[in-house]
Amino acid sequence: MQALWSRAGQAHHCGCKACFNAAGGMMRQSATRATRRKPTFSEVFTACYTSIMGTAAVLDAQKKDERRKELDRQLEEARAEFRMLVENAPSHLPRERVPDACIAPSHLLLERAPAGSITNRYKGALRRYKKQPEEIAEFFDSLGPTPKWPRVSPRSRQVKDIWHQYRLEPQMNRSYTVVDTDYKLLARFIRSEEIMTRIQHRIPTTSQQLEVAERKMRQLVTSLLRAGEARKTHDEARSEKCDSKALRRVMDDLCKSEHPHYDVDLDPNTVSRCSADLNRSLRDIFEEAQPSDIQPTILKVCYNLLVASQPPTIHTYNTLINGFSSAGLHFLASRVVKAFLRSTVEPTQSTLVCLLNHFKEANDREGFYKIIERMTGKDRRGINIRRKFVEQVHATDSLHKWAMTKDIAVNRDYVIERAWFDVRVLTAIIEGMLRFGYLRYAADTMALGFNLGFVFSMQAIRTVLNACVLELDPKPAIVILKAFASRPSLIEARFSKESHRAYIARRVQSLLYICGMFGITPATVVPSVEAVPASMLLSERHKRGLNIARITRAVDESEIKLEFFRSSLAVILRFLADCQSGDKSPTPSGSHLRPRRRLTKAAIAAAPNLGNIEVAKGLETSEEVRETVTISNNDKTTDSRDKADDAWAGFKDHFEPARSKPAHGNLEAAAGF
Secondary structure, eight states: HHHHHHEEEETTOOHHHHHHHHHHHHHHHHHOOOOOOOOOOOHHHHHHHHHHHHHHHHHHHHHHHHHHHHHHHHHHHHHHHHHHHHHHHOOOOOOOOOOOOOGGGGOOOOOOOOSSSTSSSOOTGGGGOOOOOHHHHHHTTTOOOOOGGGOOOOOOOHHHHHHHHHOOOOOOOHHHHOOOOOOOHHHHHHHHTOOOTTTOOOOSSSSHHHHHHHHHHHHHHHHHHHHHHHHHHHHHTTTOOHHHHHHHHHHHHHHTOOOOOOOOOOOOOHHHHHHHHHHHHHHHHHHTTTBBHHHHHHHHHHHHHHHHHSSHHHHHHHHHHHHHHHHOHHHHHHHHHHHHHOOOOOOHHHHHHHHHHHHHTTOOOOHHHHHHHHHTSTTTTTTOEEEHHHHHHOOOOHHHHHHOOOOOOETEEEEEEEOOOOOOHHHHHHHHHHHHHHHHHHHHHHHHHHHHTTOOOOOHHHHHHHHHHHHTTHHHHHHHHHHHHHHHHHHHHHHHSSHHHHHHHHHHHHHHHTTTOOOOOOHHHHGGGTTGGGSSSHHHHHHHHHEEEEEEEHHHHHHHHHHHHHHHHHHHHHHHHHHHHTTOOOOOGGOOOOOOOHHHHHHHHHHGOOOOTTTOOOOOHHHHHHOOOOOOOOOOOHHHHHHHHHHHHHHHSSSSOOOHHHHHHHHHHHHHO
């Protein structure tokens, strides 16, 4: 370019002023233009330094992001440990453990599972594990099989007439004594467990484990399809819709191609994401399910199970059990329960609640107690948490540490990890016992929870109190009164409003009258109801009607017992007469001691376990009665303590001194007569 400017300056011109200025300007521009130079060392160094530092900054940003996530995780662990310390620290008022049904799903809170469980598993969790009290497993193991559980005899017509004549409370309605399962609340708990960050699923890691998972899922799908076909009537088969027929053809093709075909993916996020998508589809299906037309529901559920790319997690089993049960398809839910018990997936707390609710709604009392036995380890099959041979535990250091740290049960050749009993599980057990008519054991279970510091929901406490009053049975009434008197702060934490305190005062007063303790005030049992006015308590008419109903109930139970014993005695006398006449027959078994007059099953079941109630004079105070009402350590006012002392003095003057017993012994004494 410089050469061009120079040649242009040498071109011929006329010498005028204009041409001279143009040529001179071109030459000056060419002469003053900077020449191209080589970069210096400092410039090269600066450029290289800037490039290197920019690359390092990008790499360092990634490292900082990973470090920030690690610090967030450590902070979350520290917060969890702090919350655990706060929960386990003694306090004057109990902490809330489970939310009411009115809480929104976005604010749904779950009681944190113990460290090391499936929903709270992290590095070093085993060292932070704390065992649950031994009284829980000992109590449930001591109940024995369900055929031996005591049941209260049904109320006679006379008792019902007296109840309606005096307008006693509560009304003799099923809704007061039986709690239906809240499937919507349980579904929200299941969804809350799905988003827990510390949950670790048992996923197949080898091709052999993957084949086993695929085979078990095919078995579950086949079982559901066969159960649906067995329930389908001839009219339903003829009126089957075209969509169902097309879906059935697709299902047949999937079964022939041996679906499902799972992918080996060890990434927990991928497994959780696939499980969440599958569970969302299943919930949409159950929301549209109709008990009158179950075939589309079964086909859609089976189709989604077969086309899933990952094996089902425990959340899928929870969704299936809760969904089928909420739709009234308990025979299908039982197939899922059997599939879960044969699988290797680890249950969550919602799984235990789903299992208990399923057997309660299916009216299967034997299966209900079998699940409790699995949870406590009395059944050596366990509840799918962890089970090892005794020889393995002795030979392996890590298993030995697990057995020494966790809450385990040794049953024959197995070491079984027990389930964690939280307030939701205990509430489900209580509701199931009330559904099957085992009021005494339901009261014992609630008393056990009170002794351990559990805060039951208002609905659970109301249901137990209503059942105790309606059945007019002094045994559970004694247990509940003693539990209230020993832990009044737990009642005050739940029943804080004035209307709630009035309700508690009336129910406690009714229980005292059922037990024959007429001189004891409700404030002696629960001091917080002292301010309840007398107008909100039982009237004289209600007291008289309740006393008449109590005596009538005692007479009816005595007649049932006398009839049972007369019939048994007649059989024994007839057998002795046959022996004296020379007829040498074998010793009669229990089957020969049947009464001649046919009694109802409820009367025979209740006869050996009826309470010892005196008809005319009220209750002859036993040790359990004398121990029932104790003055709680309430330091609110001096007047309340003085009134309590006066009431207790009158209580001791009327009855003999009581012999002290351990808490668990009291429960066992109150459980059976």
